[in-house]
Amino acid sequence: MTNxxxxxxxxxxxxxxxxxxxxxxKKWTEILTTFHSTSxxxxxxxxCTNSVCQEAFEENLKKDAEKRDVVRLAKEEKDKLRKANSLxxxxxxxxx
Ligand SMILES: [Zn+2]
Numbered sequence: 001m002t003n004x005x006x007x008x009x010x011x012x013x014x015x016x017x018x019x020x021x022x023x024x025x026k027k028w029t030e031i032l033t034t035f036h037s038t039s040x041x042x043x044x045x046x047x048c049t050n051s052v053c054q055e056a057f058e059e060n061l062k063k064d065a066e067k068r069d070v071v072r073l074a075k076e077e078k079d080k081l082r083k084a085n086s087l088x089x090x091x092x093x094x095x096x
Contacts, residue, residue, distance in 0.1 A: 011046050017057065020050040 011024050026045035031038060048054040 011044065015048040015050065015053060018048065018050050018053040020048055020053060022046050023049050 011022055013022070014020065015022055023046070024044050025047040026043075028043050030041040030043060032041055048057065
């Protein structure tokens with residue numbers, strides 16, 4: 001048995017959110033040069049042809065990025081506090 005969906009190119013598959021056809025909005029190649037070889041990477045930006053769906057998707061992406069930022073900032077803040085606390089502790093220890 002062959003899985004026809006996964007053998008289909010990604011851009012030919014219907015949108016997983018609304019079922020509309022997708023289209024390639026941007027295509028570019030990137031040349032990566034390493035110490036002994038050069039490789040070409042092909043990138044594609046695929047969007048949904050349903051603009052309402054695509055806008056909602058980009059809105060979600062933005063929200064996700066903001067959420068990640070908040071989590072990262074909270075973690076940095078905590079790390080700072082922990083560092084300050086351990087400094088205080090070692091200062092107190094030094095006094096004794
Ligand atoms: Zn869609």
